[in-house]
Amino acid sequence: MDIGWFLATEGGFGLNFDILETNLINLALVIGILVYFGRKFLGNTLSTRKATIEESIRDAERRKQEAASALAEQQQRLALAQDEAQQILANGEQSAARAREAILMQAQADVERLKANAAQDLTSQQERIVRELRQQISAAAVERAEAELPNRLQGDVQTRLVDASIAQLGGDR
Incomplete structure (x- = not known):
């Protein structure tokens, strides 16, 4: 086959290899067809895309505001929590100071009570020892007197002592 067969010279169908002439015509045809058939499709697609983008922007702005x-609410809660923590800390320090003072006062009272008990115990021990010493001295004196009395008392002295004792008791009748 001959290349000439594809080329039509007069009124037929064929290929035209003139680049400048054929590209402009082809381009005009393609743009015309696209504009005629694609206007509605492309317009609808672009308007749908535009509406989707606008909705996405509004949604993003709404989420940004939310x-x-x-964030503002959480920051406010954080500030309240920090204030509450400071207050709890201050209350804890005050309670600790009060407890420390109470413990010191109780310890001081315990020391004073122990001192008083020790002094009382010391006094009672001294009194008991003095009492025991007196009893021992009295017992020793009575023993010694009983031991020496028979030697010193002779008939005459014994009679006078008995008479004097009866007189003191009121037997003088």
Whole structure:
């Protein structure tokens, strides 16, 4: 086959190899067809895409505002929690100081009570020892007197002592 067969010279169908002439015509045809058939499709697609983008932007702005309000609320809660923590810490320090003072006062009272008990115990021990010493001295004196009395008392002295004792008791009748 001959290349000439594909080329039509007069009124037929064929290929035209003139680049400048054929590209402009082809380009105009393609743009015309695209504009005619694609206007509605492309317009609908672009308007749908535009609406989707606008909705996404509005949704993003809404979420941004919600996040900002949530952030502000959480920051406020954090500030309240920090204030409460400071207050709890201050109350704890005050309670510890009061407890320390109460413990010191109780310890001082215990020391004073122990001192008083020790002094009382010391006094009672001294009194008991003095009492025991007196009893021992009295017992020793009575023993010694009983031991020496028979030697010193003779008939005449014994009679006078008995008479004097009866007189003191009121037997003088």
